[in-house]
Amino acid sequence: MNDLRDLYQEVIFDHNRSPRNFGMLEHPTHQAHGVNPLCGDELTVSLVLDKGGVIEDLLFEGRGCAISTASASIMTEILKGLSVPEADRYFDAFHAMATGQTPSQTDLPALTKLEVLSGVRDYPARVKCATLAWHTVRAALHNVSASVTTE
Numbered sequence: 568m569n570d571l572r573d574l575y576q577e578v579i580f581d582h583n584r585s586p587r588n589f590g591m592l593e594h595p596t597h598q599a600h601g602v603n604p605l606c607g608d609e610l611t612v613s614l615v616l617d618k619g620g621v622i623e624d625l626l627f628e629g630r631g632c633a634i635s636t637a638s639a640s641i642m643t644e645i646l647k648g649l650s651v652p653e654a655d656r657y658f659d660a661f662h663a664m665a666t667g668q669t670p671s672q673t674d675l676p677a678l679t680k681l682e683v684l685s686g687v688r689d690y691p692a693r694v695k696c697a698t699l700a701w702h703t704v705r706a707a708l709h710n711v712s713a714s715v716t717t718e
């Protein structure tokens with residue numbers, strides 16, 4: 568279990584050090600801004616949905632703690648190429664996992680990628696860091712609001 572925890576930390580450090588898909592799209596079809604005032608995490612998600620409703624491109628930009636940055640980075644890797652309903656399933660599954668519930672959809676192929684962030688369930692304040700990017704991308708995809716806050 569300690570080995571696993573070390574591995575998870577290693578993955579988080581790696582994504583924090585060199586975040587994937589970092590930046591802003593020039594012509595996004597959807598965009599949202601998210602803040603987690605408790606920790607000071609802030610990020611903007613910009614994405615392009617193609618005509619078929621598939622996430623063609625997805626970038627994030629912002630600054631925050633290692634957990635929020637790593638979570639956003641991993642999220643962009645997972646969601647690129649997925650349809651909106653598929654992205655929603657990941658949101659639900661990740662949210663359940665981060666809050667200590669058993670995800671109902673365990674058949675999601677990339678859920679194991681998110682396992683590295685499952686340690687946050689022991690730290691309620693960190694759950695908001697880990698889920699910020701997900702709340703933000705969900706707001707962007709559904710045009711709920713141009714900005715979200717975890718508070």
Ligand code: ZN
Pocket residue numbers: 603606607608631632633634635695696
């Ligand atoms: Zn944070």
